Amino acid sequence: xHEIIGSSPMRLDGPDKVTGRAVYTADIHMEGTLExxxxxxxxxxxxxxxxxxxxxxxxxxxxxxxxxxxxxxPSIFSEQPVLASDHIRYQGEAVAIIAAxxxxxxxxxxSEVKLELEILRTVDSIEEAVKDDAPRLFxxxxxxxxxxSDKGDVEGALKQSALVLEGSFETPVQxxxxxxxxxxxxxxxxxxxxxxxxxxxxxYSDLYTAAVATGRQNEEITSRAAxxxxxxxxxxxxxxxxxxxxxxxxxxxxxxxxYTREENIRWGMKRHRSLTHARVGFSEDGHILAADCSxxxxxxxxxxxxxxxxxxxxxxxxxxxxVPNVRLDGSLLYTNHAPASAMRGFGAPQAALAFExxxxxxxxxxxxxxxxxxxxxxxxxxQEGPMGGVNEHETGxxxxxxxxxxxxxxxEMSENPEKGCGYGIxxxxxxxxxxxxxxxxxxVTIDRTDSGFTVSTSLVDIGQGSQTVLAQIAAKxxxxxxxxxxxxxxxxxxxxxxGSTAASRSTFICGNAIIKAASExxxxxxxxxxxxxxxxxxxxxxxxxxxxxVQGAKVKVDPVTGKVDxxxxxxxxxxxxxxxxxxxNGQVFGGVAMSLGMTLSEQVRYKDGISMExxxxxxxxxxxxxxxxxxxxxxxxxxxxxxYGAKGMAELPTVAVAPAVTAAVSDAVKGLEINRVPIDRxxxxxxxxxx
Amino acid sequence: xxxRLHIPTTLDQALELKxxxxxxxxxxxxxxxxxxxxxxxxxxxxxxxxxxxxxxxxEAITIGALVTFDEIEKCRCIMDKLPSLHxxxxxTAGPQIRHRATIGGNIGCFSPASDAVTALVALDAQVxxxxxxxxxxxxxxxxxxxxxxxxxxxxxxxxxxxxxxEKVGKRNAMSVSVLNMALAGDGKLFRLAAGCTAPHVLFCSxxxxxxxxxxxxxxxxxxxxxxxxxxxxxxxGTVEYRKAVSRNLLEKLVSEAGL
Numbered sequence: 001x002h003e004i005i006g007s008s009p010m011r012l013d014g015p016d017k018v019t020g021r022a023v024y025t026a027d028i029h030m031e032g033t034l035e036x037x038x039x040x041x042x043x044x045x046x047x048x049x050x051x052x053x054x055x056x057x058x059x060x061x062x063x064x065x066x067x068x069x070x071x072x073x074p075s076i077f078s079e080q081p082v083l084a085s086d087h088i089r090y091q092g093e094a095v096a097i098i099a100a101x102x103x104x105x106x107x108x109x110x111s112e113v114k115l116e117l118e119i120l121r122t123v124d125s126i127e128e129a130v131k132d133d134a135p136r137l138f139x140x141x142x143x144x145x146x147x148x149s150d151k152g153d154v155e156g157a158l159k160q161s162a163l164v165l166e167g168s169f170e171t172p173v174q175x176x177x178x179x180x181x182x183x184x185x186x187x188x189x190x191x192x193x194x195x196x197x198x199x200x201x202x203x204y205s206d207l208y209t210a211a212v213a214t215g216r217q218n219e220e221i222t223s224r225a226a227x228x229x230x231x232x233x234x235x236x237x238x239x240x241x242x243x244x245x246x247x248x249x250x251x252x253x254x255x256x257x258x259y260t261r262e263e264n265i266r267w268g269m270k271r272h273r274s275l276t277h278a279r280v281g282f283s284e285d286g287h288i289l290a291a292d293c294s295x296x297x298x299x300x301x302x303x304x305x306x307x308x309x310x311x312x313x314x315x316x317x318x319x320x321x322x323v324p325n326v327r328l329d330g331s332l333l334y335t336n337h338a339p340a341s342a343m344r345g346f347g348a349p350q351a352a353l354a355f356e357x358x359x360x361x362x363x364x365x366x367x368x369x370x371x372x373x374x375x376x377x378x379x380x381x382x383q384e385g386p387m388g389g390v391n392e393h394e395t396g397x398x399x400x401x402x403x404x405x406x407x408x409x410x411x412e413m414s415e416n417p418e419k420g421c422g423y424g425i426x427x428x429x430x431x432x433x434x435x436x437x438x439x440x441x442x443x444v445t446i447d448r449t450d451s452g453f454t455v456s457t458s459l460v461d462i463g464q465g466s467q468t469v470l471a472q473i474a475a476k477x478x479x480x481x482x483x484x485x486x487x488x489x490x491x492x493x494x495x496x497x498x499g500s501t502a503a504s505r506s507t508f509i510c511g512n513a514i515i516k517a518a519s520e521x522x523x524x525x526x527x528x529x530x531x532x533x534x535x536x537x538x539x540x541x542x543x544x545x546x547x548x549x550v551q552g553a554k555v556k557v558d559p560v561t562g563k564v565d566x567x568x569x570x571x572x573x574x575x576x577x578x579x580x581x582x583x584x585n586g587q588v589f590g591g592v593a594m595s596l597g598m599t600l601s602e603q604v605r606y607k608d609g610i611s612m613e614x615x616x617x618x619x620x621x622x623x624x625x626x627x628x629x630x631x632x633x634x635x636x637x638x639x640x641x642x643x644y645g646a647k648g649m650a651e652l653p654t655v656a657v658a659p660a661v662t663a664a665v666s667d668a669v670k671g672l673e674i675n676r677v678p679i680d681r682x683x684x685x686x687x688x689x690x691x
Numbered sequence: 692x693x694x695r696l697h698i699p700t701t702l703d704q705a706l707e708l709k710x711x712x713x714x715x716x717x718x719x720x721x722x723x724x725x726x727x728x729x730x731x732x733x734x735x736x737x738x739x740x741x742x743x744x745x746x747x748x749x750e751a752i753t754i755g756a757l758v759t760f761d762e763i764e765k766c767r768c769i770m771d772k773l774p775s776l777h778x779x780x781x782x783t784a785g786p787q788i789r790h791r792a793t794i795g796g797n798i799g800c801f802s803p804a805s806d807a808v809t810a811l812v813a814l815d816a817q818v819x820x821x822x823x824x825x826x827x828x829x830x831x832x833x834x835x836x837x838x839x840x841x842x843x844x845x846x847x848x849x850x851x852x853x854x855x856x857e858k859v860g861k862r863n864a865m866s867v868s869v870l871n872m873a874l875a876g877d878g879k880l881f882r883l884a885a886g887c888t889a890p891h892v893l894f895c896s897x898x899x900x901x902x903x904x905x906x907x908x909x910x911x912x913x914x915x916x917x918x919x920x921x922x923x924x925x926x927x928g929t930v931e932y933r934k935a936v937s938r939n940l941l942e943k944l945v946s947e948a949g950l
Contacts, residue, residue, distance in 0.1 A: 559939075560936070560939040560940060560942075560943050561859045561936055561939065561940075562932075562936070563859070565863075600862075601861050601862055605926075612926045613926070617865075617867065618867070618926055618927075620861045620862055620866075621862075622862060623785070623862055623863060623864045623865055624864070625862070625863035625864040626862045626863045626864070681932060682929070682931060682932050682935070685932075685935050685936070685939070690935065690939050691931075691935040
């Protein structure tokens with residue numbers, strides 16, 4: 001039998017997806033299903049004084065906050081209502097639920113509901129939120145959470161630095177851009193339980209949210225993921241689920257709520273817009289001596305996972321390097337925008353634009369090669385991270401830099417650059433695991449069957465291919481072929497809560513749980529359940545496992561229009577051992593394309609709290625014609641605590657794309673420093689004297 | 692979205708339906724159906740014969756209103772004789788939409804960002820309209836379709852030995868133009884048109900006149916262009932950007948023309 005780990009068997013969900021047999025949430029039909037629409041606020045900030053409902057015909061329903069048992073969505077602060085009942089904090093916030101036999105009818109009724117509103121002044125940006133006279137979204141003001149960490153003597157070290165570079169940077173609101181919009185279906189099962197099926201990253205979270213809103217016990221609800229068409233963080237938490245669940249609970253009828261693309265773009269979760277600032281001190285030979293870093297994030301109207309995003313963004317601010325003196329400061333701010341929450345990279349891409357850009361500029365000023373400045377600062381196993389915790393696990397950044405230096409990309413860049421093109425390099429680092437103090441355990445059940453084994457967990461494959469990778473791990477652990485493994489994922493029924501498909505954790509944590517359960521099966525059991533908890537970081541650090549990626553960008557800049565064409569992105573990764581190289585490359589290429597979008601064209605902008613972007617015609621995702629040549633390789637440095645040596649890497653490819661591209665643009669347009677993405681073509685025209 | 696779909700088989704039937712229902716003419720529907728038009732009556736022109744041919748008379752190429760962008764893209768005589776229109780067709784939307792969308796429908800949308808219309812205005816093209824009898828009008832001055840007129844074809848002169856088209860989009864396909872520009876010249880007289888710079892595609896008459904003189908003063912021409920266009924700030928671009936790029940694109944087109 002050939003080696004299972006490190007090979008790429010056909011993905012288990014592939015045949016169903018290419019033949020159209022895969023069942024997504026919107027494909028689920030049941031006789032008598034009610035279609036759901038929300039009455040959404042037309043304005044971004046107001047007090048709700050009353051709701052005037054039209055006559056609701058038989059067979060149609062209208063529900064407001066009064067119909068809910070509990071009116072909050074469980075999250076870090078749980079301050080977001082299911083339905084706004086007094087204070088409306090963003091345009092599009094849900095005020096009432098309409099259910100009708102068709103979506104058209106539901107939309108029509110929703111449009112006839114009149115809201116009595118006392119309009120308030122809008123907080124339309126981070127810059128406005130921090131002003132003294134800004135309207136307050138909450139009694140305590142607009143600061144949702146703060147983060148601070150201090151290590152060493154930053155000011156002292158900056159004074160002793162031969163070179164201190166400083167800069168302010170900005171990144172936009174980005175959407176996840178998944179193919180399948182947010183969707184949920186709910187019905188009563190044969191036991192009278194609420195049965196939720198949805199596009200979700202976390203089946204248990206949907207169950208808990210529905211329990212609050214309906215007053216049901218957890219045991220009276222089941223939840224499972226349908227085939228999910230992408231998540232990237234945007235389906236980590238409630239989107240459509242609670243509304244379908246409330247309708248079924250109150251009517252006894254099946255209910256379905258599928259976001260339109262406009263709802264997805266305007267009111268789906270977002271990547272936080274960021275304003276960052278960094279002052280970094282270097283010795284003459286390029287060692288980083290100190291970093292003073294700050295980050296402001298726009299979380300929109302509610303916190304959701306924002307406090308964690310701020311923490312992770314700052315924890316990753318100084319990147320893949322050992323820095324002896326570090327100050328991290330940040331605030332998460334409320335504004336009258338649709339809430340931001342998790343998005344692939346979780347704060348790290350925002351930080352990397354600042355730190356990697358400064359590092360590239362320092363290399364240039366000090367006359368040091370951009371790979372070399374990263375090599376001499378690369379963090380090693382056993383060194384302290386920016387918050388003081390020791391980096392206890394394998395770090396392969398130096399090996400990745402070395403491999404990158406031998407790549408075709410780097411050879412072209414350093415020896416034979418194409419005329420008229422620019423080249424840039426950046427390094428990304430990304431943790432895996434939810435982080436200290438957050439329950440982070442995965443449960444796996446293995447049963448021996450007549451034809452092989454079933455492997456069950458509540459974790460969801462959201463399209464990234466984890467069921468194939470986990471089946472490979474199970475096959476290896478049980479000593480059988482992959483086709484003997486029947487993966488059953490994404491159901492609460494019969495499975496304990498394994499948390500979310502998030503934080504690049506599935507392969508690592510579920511893989512380890514599978515290996516543990518498999519050892520019991522190999523000992524003779526026919527049924528085994530095992531739990532594996534993510535190891536906690538030491539000291540003040542939040543995370544302890546990191547993967548690394550060196551990325552190179554080649555660009556061509558049109559001096560006439562200021563347009564940037566990215567021609568080539570090459571990535572070299574350290575993620576321990578790669579279990580499935582094809583799926584690994586899928587993650588790399590998809591992540592690179594995603595961040596190229598943020599770098600070149602994607603953004604949601606607000607005017608009076610209303611988004612300017614509302615369709616895929618004006619929210620500019622890259623097309624196949626915009627994605628460049630993508631190449632990828634990896635080093636093989638197994639992490640002893642990982643399943644067969646693997647570390648998580650799903651988010652990593654998004655982290656350093658923007659600073660690699662902006663460095664390449666600076667290389668092509670001499671004298672231009674870019675601190676803001678998406679890249680403003682006017683900056684390029686001005687630098688080239690063409691404006 | 693609910694509507695009544697009428698499928699006339701002659702132009703006169705279509706006119707009659709327009710007058711009796713007040714409906715909207717439908718060519719391929721790539722705009723009307725995507726924009727969720729609230730039209731209650733749609734009058735499809737698809738089954739009316741005679742609107743789908745491309746004919747080269749030697750002096751002009753006549754393109755039927757229902758000729759698709761994809762057909763323009765693949766048409767040898769348009770490629771050879773009207774390179775700017777060919778280029779504009781190739782850069783419109785993406786392959787799937789080009790396979791369906793028609794030149795007549797595109798003109799009938801009166802979009803200030805239409806790539807094809809910018810090329811046609813520079814090429815001094817005319818539309819043929821039917822309102823019971825046939826009329827011709829320059830594409831340049833066409834702002835509306837009066838009395839239910841139907842665009843039946845567009846007639847594009849082939850006298851220009853030079854023509855070129857430039858488009859600035861936010862991405863490389865499926866992109867609304869931020870700015871577009873076309874230049875056509877017969878050796879003596881030049882015609883410049885620009886899109887996304889006014890409420891309709893603009894024939895830049897003063898700039899064209901300056902380009903048609905013996906010794907072209909490029910700076911003067913660029914200044915004239917910037918004073919002629921009236922761009923706005925919108926989600927696609929700013930006035931500042933559109934003015935800067937207008938100057939740069941003009942320079943590029945003029946240099947291609949060898950002026």
